[in-house]
Amino acid sequence: MTAPFLKGPSDPTVQPVPASVVDQVDAADTTLSNPKRAVISLGSNLGNRLETLQGAIDALEDTPGVRIKGVSPVYETEPWGVEPGSQPSYFNAIVVLKTTLPPSSLLERAHAVEEAFHRVRDERWGARTLDVDIVAYADLVSDDPQLTLPHPRAHERAFVLAPWHDLEPEAQLPGRGTVAELLGTLTRDGVTPREDLELQLPE
Ligand SMILES: Nc1ncnc2c1ncn2[C@@H]1O[C@H](COP(=O)(O)OP(=O)(O)OP(=O)(O)O)[C@@H](O)[C@H]1O
Numbered sequence: 001m002t003a004p005f006l007k008g009p010s011d012p013t014v015q016p017v018p019a020s021v022v023d024q025v026d027a028a029d030t031t032l033s034n035p036k037r038a039v040i041s042l043g044s045n046l047g048n049r050l051e052t053l054q055g056a057i058d059a060l061e062d063t064p065g066v067r068i069k070g071v072s073p074v075y076e077t078e079p080w081g082v083e084p085g086s087q088p089s090y091f092n093a094i095v096v097l098k099t100t101l102p103p104s105s106l107l108e109r110a111h112a113v114e115e116a117f118h119r120v121r122d123e124r125w126g127a128r129t130l131d132v133d134i135v136a137y138a139d140l141v142s143d144d145p146q147l148t149l150p151h152p153r154a155h156e157r158a159f160v161l162a163p164w165h166d167l168e169p170e171a172q173l174p175g176r177g178t179v180a181e182l183l184g185t186l187t188r189d190g191v192t193p194r195e196d197l198e199l200q201l202p203e
């Protein structure tokens with residue numbers, strides 16, 4: 001008896017799969033079975049800053065394909081890039097996560113989390129309830145303006161590098177050097193650890 005559903009090479013319903021499709025499926029498989037490490041900067045200088053940062057961490061953890069692996073200490077920081085005294089101070093922190101999302105989807109999710117916390121985009125570097133930036137994604141280097149990797153200003157920001165260094169003293173910023181060395185080139189004035197505050201790693 002012949003097996004009715006057995007499709008051999010002569011089966012006319014079996015079409016050859018184009019090589020480009022095979023490549024795409026293989027690439028997706030690699031991402032799924034090989035989560036990438038990403039470093040995210042969180043900042044808030046409007047509203048309940050600590051609650052917002054914790055809410056952002058929890059929202060990121062609730063994202064399919066994202067697992068938070070580490071949360072830095074909290075820093076209170078003077079607004080960078082604007083007239084001194086023109087904005088409230090920020091709370092900043094860093095999270096390290098593993099993700100099966102590609103970089104563009106992680107950025108979309110970062111924007112959705114900002115929106116969930118009523119982030120308003122008006123002036124550049126304006127005060128905000130929540131800022132979620134991708135500092136680094138694996139060892140990718142890209143100058144795409146939609147998603148520049150590493151973040152184009154991370155290496156000049158002590159409010160990014162100080163908490164990241166606390167969490168990962170050996171960390172490297174791809175294409176720029178070690179976080180420790182970069183931090184050594186910056187002033188830490190106005191970047192103050194808030195040891196009385198703590199963000200929780202989601203369970
Ligand atoms: N690594 C990155 N992380 C987040 N956004 C990025 C990145 N690279 C490029 N962008 C783009 O920058 C745009 C503006 O981002 P955003 O409004 O968060 O800027 P900002 O936080 O005010 O300033 P800065 O970019 O200096 O942190 C985003 O819409 C995004 O497409």
Ligand SMILES: Nc1nc2c(c(=O)[nH]1)N=C(CO)CN2
Nearest residue numbers: 043077078079080090125159
């Ligand atoms: N201290 C501090 N300054 C900033 C911050 C921030 O998170 N902390 N974010 C900015 C835009 O991303 C601009 N300036």
